[in-house]
Amino acid sequence: MEQEMESKNFIEQIIDKDIAEGRCQTVCTRFPPEPNGYLHIGHAKSILLNAGLANKYNGKFNLRFDDTNPTKEKIEFVESIKEDVKWLGADWEDRLFFASDYFGQMYEAALKLIRKGKAYVSDLSADEIRQYRGTLTEAGKEDPSAKRSVDENLALFEEMKEGRYVDGEKVLRARIDMASPNMNLRDPVIYRVAHMTHHNTQDAWCIYPMYDFAHPIEDAIEGITHSICTLEFEDHRPLYDWVVRELEYEHPPKQIEFAKLYLTNVVTGKRYIKRLVDEKIVDGWDDPRLVSIAALKRRGFTPESIKKFIELCGVSKSNSSADYAMLEYCIREDLKLKKARIMAVLDPVKVIIDNYPEGQTEELTVVNNMENESLGTHTVPFCRELYIDRDDFMEVPPRKYFRMYPGNEVRLMQAYFVTCNSFIKDESGKVTEIHCTYDPESKGGNSPDGRKVKGTIHWVPAPYAKSAEVRLYENIVDEEAGVYNEDGSLNLNPNSLTVLKNCYIEPYAADAKAYDSFQFVRQGYFCVDANHSTNEKLVFNRIVSLKSSYQLPKQS
RNA sequence: UGGCCCAUCGCCAAAUGGUAAGGCAACGGACUCUGACUCCGUCAUUUCAAGGUUCGAAUCCUUGUGGGCCAGCCA
DSSP: OOOOOOOOOHHHHHHHHHHHTTSOSSOEEEEOOOSSSOOBHHHHHHHHHHHHHHHHTTOEEEEEEOOOOTTTOOHHHHHHHHHHHHHTTOOOTTOEEEGGGGHHHHHHHHHHHHHTTOEEEEOOOHHHHHHHHOOSSSOOOOOGGGGOOHHHHHHHHHHHHHTOSOTTSOEEEEOSOTTOSSGGGSSOEEEEEOOOOBTTTBTSOSEEEOHHHHHHHHHHHHTOSEEEEEGGGGGGHHHHHHHHHHTTOSSOOEEEEEOOEEETTSOOSHHHHHHHHHTTSSSSTTOTTSOBHHHHHHHTOOHHHHHHHHHHHOOOSSOEEEOHHHHHHHHHHHHTTTSOOBOEESSEEEEEETTSOTTOEEEEEEESOTTOGGGOEEEEEEESEEEEEGGGBOSSOOTTOOSBOTTOEEEETTSOEEEEEEEEEOTTSOEEEEEEEEEGGGTTTOOTTOOOOSOEEOOEETTTOEEEEEEEOOOOOOGGGTSBOTTSOBOOOGGGSOEEEEEEEOGGGGOGGGGTTEEEETTEEEEEOTTTOOSSOEEEEEOSOOOGGGSOOOOO
């Protein structure tokens, strides 16, 4: 029994303290996406963090769509977000909510504020409000409308609700402090007019609450105890607390901020991804070069691997960017023992086994995953003509090279020992054909006399092998690396586009279902790309780099 | 030049005043029917800097330095 206590992250420490001091009993968290795009790896951190906390503390986790701005939201994103959250394994059970379902309560809350003299209707235009707000270093000026009486405000707000004003004509502002060094407290707008059909409430409302006002109310209504959000909302916390205090909620939720997840060498951030999609730089939201959940899924990442990655990254308040290699490590780690592997030849060169009967084919049984034999076996035809990888043969081997070269005996993986006798080159010096002899006694990959060979190489039966397309996707560099110039124009490196390569794979592997749609090709990990594969052609996405096994040995 | 936040190895990240965990990456070596995997070893006398408090400081204080966020009727 392992009893070692794992160190707790700072959020867990806060929760522990809240529980110990009786501020909270059942931990309730939530993931509150705005339905205006697809989820990406950054959201996965928030989802898994919130759901994980609820799980760890035996609490509850809600999924809530923060749909308070009908001008930016679309119903179609709701479904995709639900799907992605579910795929990641975060279970909201029966607690799926929409902020828009609380519009009535938010309206009442606004009335309460007005009655308390804490909110007023302003006649200022957006431009004027900006001017009155002051700057980072200068205090703002009082809104001329701020002096209105409670009754007048009540009447005006009612008129706003009735649709008596056009968009932007009037807003409701909270009365806090126009001189606050925190801009969010300079009488923030809490309700605006928008004559727009909302995806959920249709035309029931023409006034909509602002995030800063709505969010604490949503949390309070749902009984959220810990409202976890990202660092850029730190400055909003005093406003969050103000709303919760003025509305006099009995169990005020607490906002806690953590650092967003950034990854090296990729574009993160919904708006950047959206632009790449909109400008058709990538094929869509699930383009494998992206780190949207849909793209990662298509590329072969598992929910488990993403979960592990998020756990590995940890939670803190320092802006940081995780190494992409860590993500790759997680998928390797997850798939390693779980999936079947196949043999593949990326750059084929023909091998002829001179002493193997012409026209003969035998079915060899090979183990799907030699590290996990419970994954079963499959058969691969073996015959006189094979393909091996060009890198697995050298005319003049460097020191410590133990794959195929003239006179050297190697093992064709799970098949036979073969020894190269000769080879043929074309005019350009390229090897076109390698001639070998095999040892019939070594069937299965071992010689009864106990003879050892140093090298084991992948092979594929030439007449039966399937041609497959490998897409090598380079990640699109992150914005700091200069995807966007200062003027907003795109500066994309053409090298980041898809590279296609034809390779050969075992015929058996063509049946993608046999592998649960995952394939290992040599030491690299690939997955079948269902979006591009046809009966004729299988398309793989390379999801992590081939490891050193694929490089020439180092010269000392 | 207003306010808030952050700073520990190439990258994440623990340590909560008691003498710098762990993971990724990298590098040696062993093993191996995938040069993968696995295994073993190496990798911060010092925590952005300088002062101060203390028997004792990565932790507290001060002043700098570097980075992030804030002037939407976005979230």
